[in-house]
Amino acid sequence: MPEGTRSLLALPKAHLHLHFTGSMRVETVRELAEKHDLRLPHALTTQWPPELSGLDERGWFRFQRLYDAARAVVRDEDDMRRIVREAAEDDAAEGSRWLEIQVDPTSYAPFVGGLTPALEIVLDEARVATAATGTQVAVVVAASRMKHPLDARALARLAARYAGEGAGTVVGFGLSNDERRGWTGDFEPAFRIATRAGLASVPHAGELLGADHVQVALDHLLPDRLGHGIRAVEDPAVLDRVVQEQVTLEVCPGSNVALGVYDSPGAVPLRRLLEVGARVALGADDPLLFGNRLADQYVSARLDHGLDDAGLALLARGSIEGSTAPPQVRRDLLAQVDTWLGSEGTSS
Template sequence: MTRSLAALPKAHLHLHFTGSLRIATLRELADKHGLRLPAALLQDWPPTLRATDERGWFRFQRLYDTARACVRDEADMRRIVREAAEDDASEGSRWLEIQVDPTSYAPFVGGITPAIEIVLDEAAVATAATGTQVGVIVAASRIRHPLDARTLARLAGQYAGDGPGTVVAFGLSNDERRGDTAQFERAFQIAARAGLASVPHAGELLGPSHVQDALDHLAPDRLGHGVRAAEDPALLAALVRRGVTLEVCPASNVALGVYDELSQVPLRQLLEAGASIALGADDPLLFGSRLLAQYESARRDHGLADEQLAELARGSIRGSRAPEGLRTELLAGVDSWLAATSSP
């Protein structure tokens, strides 16, 4: 028996705002605003990427910035949130935490406060429309000054909550090789005082030492990626002891050149070490696959049985900032999926 992975209740904890765009939507937005897209976002999509060197990262970032430049008004921003919720709902995700840096969209809507309020308002609307509840992660960028991160942490704290349409966590994204992790510690302390989860990126393009830096300075509840911790058994054991959830994004790992094949992502190794794992799609716009494909890869490329796939779903739910009642409901749904004697 092969159970339907789309029917498996799950949470989605690693999805970037612009990166969540449907490719068709991006093309429509470009037409709407009279902007030209490169071939890599037209006939050559999904693009061939490799970000393990500076030139490769520059190409990835240039494509991302090109897409972000097509998001130019409130309607565009609302459409992104709504379609992300719709796509998650179709794939069995009942809780989505979408990650946004409002700085990028502030010039078009009157500032960072209106930008985050648009996202939050549409998160509440999309929750009601799709049945997938949507929380928001505010993320600072490693390539900007740490004082900017503090500003965003204070802004995020003003909208902190534990349900859809609220800010549930604070993150740190962009090129791991940029900036000094320790300099962002103050921003994460501000966010923590407001009750926000700490969800920085670490351990994809850089190895175990960068994961350790995040542990030392940012007190993470989850790590965006964290997959390179598999290279250091002692570090991995520390993550397990501390209950840090790893947001593993296999399509990202392969597209950016961290691993050559999906089968090389150390998913089974992390599971066998006892790590809590939440699969994520990261940037479907550039990587060409959404959340369900990550679960399909776990089954196909790693030979995970349904019991292990159910544990991945549980890890996403337990690691989420979903309301307690929803987590209880979703965990019960995973048990029911696993107990089914025929494919749902």
Template sequence: MAAGATLQRMPRPVDTLPKAHLHLHFTGSMRVETVRELAAKHGIRLPEALTSGWPPRLSARDERGWFRFQRLYDAARACVRDEADLRRIVREAARDDAAEGSRWLELQVDPTSYAPFVGGITPALEIVLDEAAAASREEQTSVAVVVAASRIRHPLDARTLARLAVQYAGEGAGSVVGFGLSNDERRGDTAEFAAAFRIARHAGLALVPHAGELLGPAAVEATLDAIEPDRLGHGVRAVEEPRVLDRVAESGIALEVCPGSNVALGVYATADQVPLRTLVEHGIPVALGADDPLLFGSRLAAQYDAARALGFDDDELAELARGSLRASRAPAEVRDAALAEVDAWLDAPA
């Protein structure tokens, strides 16, 4: 090295940073190659956006854009038609997460979607849980399940799913650890789903509804009022109202922030507009998530790369990883071991 030259430190690889993944949807977790193979297996024709045009260009700022997103999601979901398909998705999600440093995955699933092919919602959930347990034994990450109701169905359906989730509630891999509410947040009245979340709360499940991505701070506040969640899926648009942002910070809940989703759905035009720095500076716990890699074209490690592009250094990335682990429902021994690995990641030479 020439005299006076400065040794430049290379950033540590984010795919080796131990972390938890708390926002990943079952169908949306699929590899694009998998959905193509399942389509061929079942004789289903896929939209061009899932074949030669992948990843699709999306925007859900209006009803038309959301319809296109939902149509593609439904097309992918229609390719999941038997027990082997369900098991394959769980197993590949575990492997893909493990390859990107995830030590704990909470995979979100609505068993209603797959019930017609395997004999009902109970067998559908049992298959997913059984494979989650097997993958946790045999792969390099542990997998638990969040049962999610849909906003576009009747609130009574949500209560049915909450009661089902309670039957399989547990504290470790292969168990149901949370109850969520997803789909177009412009649909349905959040307060009408509160009874389902009360059922889940009594069983000790984490309450993890979506809010504050397609709609603004009023939706975040309505969800806080109606459900009193433990975590909030997205929640990024709380930054648009300082009072709501302060309330989120004071509540202590974690936000599952998904930069790739935010940009792909047109919530923000570019990744540098995602308000991750604002959330962190307000003391809000953040867990980065990939949401739907099948449609957005980016997995978990890419979300940490997005944070690095926003100026987060290795110490700050490590704290995001710690936040994901602390906000998770991982057993203490899993969480503590992963937290120690985060410290080791930081201590290792860059």
């Protein structure tokens, strides 16, 4: 059977790196801005997707300004529920059967009565969306590097209260935003709180900074997964440690290129990671700003890196094995990947 002919939309997969605000459809951002009588930057109205770069202060400022503008249009419970529902719908259409959506409830707490209600809204809609779409939706609570580590501890305690297994529960604790800010080690106490509650440790590291920062995250946060982690390839010793410790890398090629970490999709060292045995889970990160979703990452793996269907199935398995899905869910999804690989090829 010819390789590279099976539908990537039909490939069962998990999605482990998707931010709440960044998951929004651009049409939704525009409609919510109109609803709340707010003005959006031109890049979100007429020049989408925006041209971005995260390699210098000016480039990152533009990215953050657009992200903040999108976040500012989310002003009530209905808005929050819509984001979760649409993220699940979009993932379901792309073959994602397990979604871990990452949220910092701090941003939305002022509009819905506090941190606890904000998180409970997301969790409740995750359960509703799971039933409606067939894609199981779980939640990662993420602290921001831009805020004090004590804030991260408060979020970790909140996340721990809702820790669980399966859709509609908190399954992980993350650390996001510009990894060049602050000292990662300062967030270690927050991650200890989270991991004691059984939550997966899923911090960002190794996109805007190199392998040395991957090592810092490994030393201090004991990650089960790393958001990005792609630049571990720059140091063989660090990369070997990632492989040996079975840390899943949430690789987001669209983000890497949009932010200027690599100059083209083909330059993303995806094949190198697979060659050394790293577990990779492709993610979309922030489709709102990068203009591509989960299925696009698999298309890039096929077209830009020449992966055949067996290689694409390996990526899907990596996403499932690296997820926090309950064991039976993982077994079922892995069996579905095997079925996909054994199916007749169709164009996608």
